[in-house]
Amino acid sequence: MRRAVCPGSFDPVTNGHLDIIGRTSALYDEVAVAVLINSSKDGLFSLDERVEMLRETTAEFPNVVVESFQGLLVDFCREREIAVVIKSLRSVSDFDYELQMAQMNHGQGGVETLFLATNPLYSFLSSSLVKEFAKYGGDVSALVPESVSRRLVERLAHERNEHD
Ligand code: PNS
Numbered sequence: 017m018r019r020a021v022c023p024g025s026f027d028p029v030t031n032g033h034l035d036i037i038g039r040t041s042a043l044y045d046e047v048a049v050a051v052l053i054n055s056s057k058d059g060l061f062s063l064d065e066r067v068e069m070l071r072e073t074t075a076e077f078p079n080v081v082v083e084s085f086q087g088l089l090v091d092f093c094r095e096r097e098i099a100v101v102i103k104s105l106r107s108v109s110d111f112d113y114e115l116q117m118a119q120m121n122h123g124q125g126g127v128e129t130l131f132l133a134t135n136p137l138y139s140f141l142s143s144s145l146v147k148e149f150a151k152y153g154g155d156v157s158a159l160v161p162e163s164v165s166r167r168l169v170e171r172l173a174h175e176r177n178e179h180d
Pocket of ligand 1: 024025054057087089090116117118120
């Protein structure tokens, strides 16, 4: 069984993430989508909410399973016998950090990282930009699935009310 993992913080999942997950699902027998903690980012959605959104929006891929994990990616891979991490590269600005993580994960955990070139339609897209745009009333319905766009609007309205 050829297994791969698509790791990320997915806060929330975007159409760019789904493009990579779909392409990975065509290459491997089983794909784990791992919702992990990026300690340099504050979260808008809880890990459970992110998993729920991913499960809804990846339901069309029968070989994709979604899980959250509060630990190292290399431990996630070891526990599930996953040898390959799939990451996307949007531009050279992603490269330095992604290379460091790939080298760390290979050196410390023996896990290989393979990079897929981001679909140019999504090369500007990130969860952070989507949150920023939505926060100030921007329409993100072309950038994330409809259910995610709805949840974002609800969550940001809730946050605004809490601060008023
Ligand atoms: O979507 P992101 O925020 O770019 O994903 C980064 C993520 C979550 C994959 C990375 O921060 C990660 O692997 N976190 C888990 C903890 C870990 O293994 N850290 C060491 C990385 S070398």
